[in-house]
Amino acid sequence: MSKKAFYIAATGRPGPVVIDIPKDITNPTDKYEYSYPERVKLRSYTPAQRGHAGQIKKAVQLLLSAKRPMIYAGGGVILGNACQQLTDLARRLNAPVTNTLMGLGAYPGTDRQFVGMLGMHGFVEANFAMHHADVILAVGARFDDRVTNTPNKFCPNAKIIHVDIDPAAISKTVVADVPIVGPVDSVLNDMLEILASAEEKQDAKALEDWWKQINEWRERYGILVKPRYRTDGDMIMPEEVISTLFEVTKGDAYVTSDVGQHQMFAAQYYPFDKPRRWINSGGLGTMGFGLPAAMGVQYVHRDATVACVTGEGSIQMCIQELSTCKQYHLPVKIICLNNQALGMVKQWQDMQYDSRYSESLYEESLPDFVKLMEAYGHVGIRVTKREELRAKMEECFAMKDKVVFMDIYVDPTEHVYPMHIAPNGSMRDMWLNKTERT
């Protein structure tokens, strides 16, 4: 049973398996013979080992003939250990790459060919590139509603190649023109192999124009090209906190996050150059995920810098784990963007419910996080002044063996942008700030 569980957990589309062991099995007086099989075979579980050769060939031809190619890569690329293949393929095709929230780090975030995260709070240039692409290679991604906006307006010009280990993910919301079921690493390897000896040439002129267009979009809208948030006030802006975090940790931290505005700011303003650096609950959307996830990472990577970017709402979902941090000596750093609100809920209330803040404010009920940290035997740092942000953050990360909680008071009125316009919007329809749209 255990062997089966591990086999299922680690193969196909990897994921957790629950083994339910009743109490009577653990009775110390009942002895069972120990047996652990070398191999297991399940007649009802046979994940694909290779992609279909004909389909892969077709996909490569389509990619070579593209005038405006686009690679849309999700968390499956990371789970399937195919990040190197993805990078090689993107370089070979000189195609722009976007990652989903779960895929961040699958392609180097600071690379020229990376156009940013896509979707609801994705980069405008990424969403525009998707919308205008003529061929999209989707790898290990599932066309989630947080990516596509209105499905029947999704990328009207594109032929879609969809590679996934899970047949159920293919043509679920968006119909694939070239479906390929198989492990992403092997499928991308096959593609690279065909490309190595391919005689067809890409349309160089079209690609050049495509890049020119993308770079124009990037210049015009890119949030990492220059700040699009307010930089002249006294308030600490949440975006600035993440940018500072990126600089202080030299872009090399393991970052976990919870759910809300802080999560989106972290995804937008902390580019990940390596896979498995961004640990997030993604579509499950579970507030409370960030701290335990950070502890897990720290437990395995004892010397690594691990930051949990959280909100004052999310952190309170699993705050008791601070005691476990003490017990197992897990010196994680907690970066709390304290906007004194369930900010993402409040943002939607602003945008769709006439700013009626039903149950999204705390009305003076928040704990004193600094005192709370001290009670657990950790360190708390409160930051309320913009000019102190960097120095205090440096101080925080200098305390290598301490659990440190930075309670950073950020502008409570700030919204996350860009943001898809919904309902009925397409990929390219986005709010740029509270008043302007694409």
Added chain:
Amino acid sequence: MRRIISVLMENEPGALSRVVGLFSQRGYNIESLTVAPTEDRTLSRLTLTTIGDDHKIEQITKHLNRLIDVVKLVDLTEGAHIERELMLIKVRATGAQRAEVKRCVDIFRGQIIDVTATVYTIQITGTSDKLDAFFQAVGEASILEVVRSGVSGIGRGEKVLTI
């Protein structure tokens, strides 16, 4: 469109609840469901009928296939197939009605399997449509109780669903 999906699955505790759970989680409706072990006791054969367009049925079959306990499945309605349902039905049968009901049962090739002075218990097999038609023929007013097995189905000719 009405579909008959036939599933071979592990005859293990929890398997059925996973199949049924998938339908409720994803908001698909099950019209009927039958399940019993096959000649190989480690396998159960489950037949369910549901209603949906091609896209929805594709989703259902893909998600069923994803369940570890599901070994193999087929959408019987995609090809030539035979379907049967068994119905036990109790009807009031007094006076002149007795002969009338009996005639009706004969026409539908059913059997009266239990009799009292006022009640017939009848067994009928056939397609679900045929069973529905029997209600009409006998008159809904005289029906006292109905038990239907749900649809069982099998492909025609050489086609078999085995492992």
